[in-house]
Amino acid sequence: MHTGFRWQVPPSFNIAQACCRRWAKDGGGRTAIVYEHESGRRDTLSYADLLAQANRLSHALERLGVQPGDRVALVMPQRPETAIAHMAVYQMGAVAMPLSMLFGPEALAYRLSHSEAVVAIVDETSIANLRQARAECPALRHIVAVGDACGQGDVDWEAALARESALYVAQATRADDPAVLIYTSGTTGPPKGALIPHRALIGNLPGFVASQNWFPREGDVFWSPADWAWTGGLMDALLPTLYFGQPIVAYQGRFSPEKAFELMERYKVTNTFLFPTALKAMMKAVPAPRERYRLALRAIMSAGEAVGDAVFAYGRDQLGVTINEMFGQTEINYIVGNCGEFVDAAGRVHPGWPAKPGSMGRPYPGHRVAVIDDNGQVCPPGVPGDVAVHRRDIHGDPDPIFFLGYWKNEEATRAKFTGDPDDAWCRTGDTAVMDEEGYLWYQGRSDDVFKAAGYRIGPSEIENCLVKHPAVANAAVVPKPDPERGAVVKAYVVLAPGHVGGATLVEDLQQHVRGRLAPYEYPKEIEFIEALPMTTTGKVQRRVLRLQEEERARHVAARGTGGRIGDPSPQ
Structure with missing residues (x-):
């Protein structure tokens, strides 16, 4: 697969076109989002609905003065309006800046001020904190209030969309144009804003397809508790699922092991991304899930921390699924992981590579990954070093997975790379060992x-x-x-x-x-x-x-x- 794989990145590419507009034109009736609120309220959104609402919001944002390249903050949990806002911002050529609803006023103020966001779209989970932070954000001109936050911002979502047309002529964007600005966790110093281009979604696809055991198959339904405000929820769940025209479940509520199993049973979820933290909680709370729930799971991807063989065994023995561990980060996501095989409807066997308990997996096709030392030299098998990805794949072609750089921080961007800018290794800051078969074994963050x-x-x-x-x-x-x-x-x-x-x-x-x-x-x-x-x-x-x-x-x-x-x- 590595030898035969070649990137096909068109000069012009837009995430909204790939994830929404093309499916809406193809009949549009297929389900895009299945929504459930913890109160029990439910809704369903088709791809046609998603596009129509995104078109109305694009008009509304233009009316508020949003221009191509402007940053628009999205401070909402998993709900239909979050997906609508992403599509609307992308097709305008603007930059979506997802922010966690867990952020307090100080965290919001730093990111909104540093990014110079001009509009913030927020619901009841964060409106109070956002209003408190606003005084420190001089560039923030408008707050669009969603759901129960209506009446507490400058513009109400429903009223603004109601007066706009459901037709919109999308901006033509280049694959290299910025699409998303995501601030990293900031474990060492202030958070850094990673600027992600439209093409990065293409770079994510080999890993997504493989880690989800050759997604999509007919009838696939995706769900993950990962917050759509982060790379794990956005690039590993929402956007790739929509790219393939499949339905994704959006649950707005607190995570619990029992609720996770209830959702997967109720919506016949076949594919999921679960953090090791979530899997550990599920393992302890529900040690024999198949005795209590009727599950349709065929693939589980996990990332963020090492899964470990205890959780690995739980997936295999109790969930009936081999957990595919994945590794990546905001700047260069979905680069290493595992993949299981499956037999399609025509009886064809799609091969994978067997997961080794405790291993991060192997590089996904299209990505040239190595363990390097402090001098940028590739470490021999068995020697620990920094996991790194090369700007060019094994064929010498540019890898589309790479971020554009850190927002207003050229020094940090340069420090991320080792070597010539066009022929460099990008360090992840994670320590691992590569064995003779190319499997990586995680040892932890370098620090x-x-x-x-x-x-x-x-x-x-x-x-x-x-x-x-x-x-x-x-x-x-x-x-x-x-x-x-x-x-x-x-x-x-x-x-x-x-x-x-x-x-x-x-x-x-x-x-x-x-x-x-x-x-x-x-x-x-x-x-x-x-x-x-x-x-x-x-x-x-x-x-x-x-x-x-x-x-x-x-x-x-x-x-x-x-x-x-x-x-x-x-x-």
Whole structure:
């Protein structure tokens, strides 16, 4: 597949044309979005409906002064208006800037001000925070209020669309034109805005098709709890599903394991993207799902953290699906992963490559991926290094997956690459090992890997081992500063329902890890907490816990030398 695969990127390409307009013209009656609110309210939107509403919104935004290239903020959860807004902005040649409904006023103000967004479209989940942030956003001219937020902005969605035409002549955009501005999590410094071109969707497709076991098949229905405000929800779920003209389920409500299974059963979901965090919760809450639910699942993709063999076994044995792990990031998404085979209606076997429990998978066709060292040299098999993607594929053709750069941050853009700008490796900042067969084995973020007593420690292996214990719902491993050994391994553990922490359980968990991993990997200290700090994309923020340990160590050191400091963090 790698040898025969060639990119076909037309000079002109627009996401809205590919994901909406062409399907609306083809009869338009096929279902695009199936919507359910946690209150029980439901709705269905066809591709024709999606286009008509997007056309009306494009007119309304033009009336508000939005021009090609302008940033339009979308602060909404999974709901039809979110998909409509994306299509409307893309076909205008403007730039959609999705923002999480979980952002507070400060987070919203930074992104709105930094991006110089001219319009924000927001519903009841975020209208209060957005109004509070507005004073710090001088470029923000209009707020379009959606749903129960109507009356609290400058323009109401329904009233604005009602007076506009359902016909619209879309702007012709180049494949290289910007389409999306997504701000990264900001684990190291202020969040950076990654500017994504229209062509990046094409770059995502090989990985999406493969990780979803050759999507689409007749009758495929997609659902994921991933927020559409992030790359995982937008580029790994919403847009590629619409690109293939299939229906996607939009659920507006809080995630729970039981609700996830209910949705998948009710809507006969065949394909999904589930974070490891979600899968771990489902595994603990519903250990035998097929005894309670009638599922139609044929493919599960997972990304964000290492899946681990415990969750892998749960998918295989209890869900009846081999979980296809995937790896990517906002700037260069969907580059590595696994793929299962399937037999189509004509009896043809579409091959994949067997998943290895604990492996990130192999590079998807079209992407030249390697593990490189600090000097940009490719590491031999078995040697850890930085996962990187080359700007050009194995044929020397440009890879369309790449972002255009960081918004107003040329220095950070340059730092992302190693080598000549047109012939460079793009570093992911994630550490892995590649084996002889080309499979990648994740070791953690480069800044998460640490040394303890001279040994290099990757947290994911230890965390995966801890989660196999029935008392553990989730875990995060970080270094705890130690004056003699530099650092010791410490684990923060979230207990599964029905279990209580204490000295006996600490010793049991330590023995559990010691008997399965290397002696130097078992956690010398374990702390039980109610919840791990997480990003809004579902990734564990180990950095928060690491900084907490460093602050505690400073407190202990100051106390030992008679220094005066404030109260220590609560244990």
